[in-house]
Amino acid sequence: MTFQHRFDPSTLREYDIRGVVGTTLGPEDAYAIGRTFGSMVARAGGQRLVIGRDGRLSSPSLEQALVEGAVASGMAVQRIGCGPTPMLYFASVAFGADGAIMVTGSHNPPDHNGFKILQANQPFFGPQVRELGRLSAMGDVVPHHPGTTQDVDIRPDYVARLLRDHDDGPRPLKVVWDNASSAAGDVLSMVVQRLPGTHHILNGTIDGHFPAHHPDPTIPANMRQLADAVRVEKADLGLAFDGDADRLGVVDDTGTMIWADQLLVLVARDVLRARPGATVIADVKASQILFDEIARAGGRPLMWKSGHSPIKTKMAETRAPLAGEMSGHFFFADRWYGFDDGLYAAIRLLGIVSRLSQPLSAIRAALPATLSTPELRFDCPETRKFGVIAEVASRLEKTGATVCAIDGVRVSTGEGWWLLRASNTQALLVARVEGATQAALERLKAELCAQLALSGIAAPDFSGARSD
Secondary structure (H helix, E strand, O other), X not given: OOOOXXXXXXXXXXXXXXXXXXXOEOHHHHHXXXXXXXXXXXXXXXXXXXXXXXXXXXXXXXXXXXXXXHHHOOOEEEEXXXXXXXXXXXXXXXXXXXXXXXXXXXXXXXXXXXEEEXXXXXXXXXXXXXXXXXXXXXXXXXXXXXXXXXXXXXXXXXXXXXXXXXXXXXXXXXXXXXXXXOOOHHHHHHHHOOXXXXXXXXXXXXXXXXXXXXXXXXXXXXXXXXXXXXXXXXXXXXXXXXXXXXXXXXXXXXXXXXXXXXXXXXXXXHHHHHOOOOEEEEEOOOOHHHHHHHHHOOOEEEEEOOOHHHHHXXXXXHOOOEEEOOOOOEEEOOOOOOOEOXXXXXXXXXXXXXXXXXXXXXXXXXXXXOXXXXXXXXXXXXXXXXXXXXXXXXXXXXHOOEEEOOOOEEEEEOOEEEEEEEOOOOOEEEEEEEEOOHHHHHHHHHHHHHHHHHOOOOOOXXXXXXXX
16 A cells, blocks of 8 residues: 655644644544654664553544554554653653654643654654655655554553652652643552652543643643642642643742742752752743852753753753753753653652752742743744744844844843744744843833834733742
């Protein structure tokens, strides 16, 4: 049978493959990914694939078609079933797999889904994703040669490995977890049974409808249930996941949200005590305070592109033991494998908090004060978003502004900075603004809005600026 398949161009993203199920993405696309990626692995001399899925309603059918495509390319496929994306990453390492694919829509709406891919335990993104699309469209795959499938329950091994790095301090903790109906549900229940302290789980059942709230812990509205529960339970902290549990959100003992760059300060201090002088990476959306605090703690701060694939690649290049993003991804190469894992980050954080002599809220309050917006994500057509960034960069170049163009444009002045970048996973622009004073913040916001207006884009809603 001749194979040839063209993907909707909007689904081939920088870091992965994503689309709207029934509109731009379906089982035929999943089969094509399995058939083409399996051929790429075979041509590289490999044969073993690990495949997993999250708890979305469309994931079982997409996973089945994906497996069929991979098997048609001669792959020996190990299916780990439903669980968090980091469990797939762990399985790939544990099994010595030649490739791995996770069916997941991550933090996107329930009708979205997609595929995160590893080859030889390295990120598969950018040019590799585009090559997969090209090969599929040409039908350039290995001859049909049936492979094999095997169902494997990796959960006990994954849980045991997570808990191995739990470094408990002298203070027993009361913790509220919001699973957000995510794919981590079963694994999380296994983890908390073996952790010291008192634990209460919200939305623990895996449910692709996400009935309580959307599974994105970077949005304050999605953290309200957790914050309320922490206050009612008088807990030490609250922890939340996104849909595939590779991201972590945190509220302190007062129910106040701790932003990811603030959390990375706390984690970096702990890691740098054992690894002084090490590089710590954060993405372009992070506060300047984070980079300053990393240096103050004896580390070497490095600003880099947003996105799990470029961050992982840069970590390997610089041998950084730690990295983080404003989106809530935390990457540990200190005692761990360098991939982003919300459960692992939570376990490391619990050890840190249990060793603190003060409540988590006091540590947050002691950080240097700034005025800034949260990460603002606002609509922009898929066909327009990168063009807007190019237009803004071109105009700024003519003004002589101080611009970091690692990922979008980050404009620094003597009183703060503003950032504008295109989302690589959604039809969105992303902005952040930070100023030393309220007046500075307003001036920087006005600069950003002026640039958006020149490109015909409406300004985002700036209500909800945070004060650190």
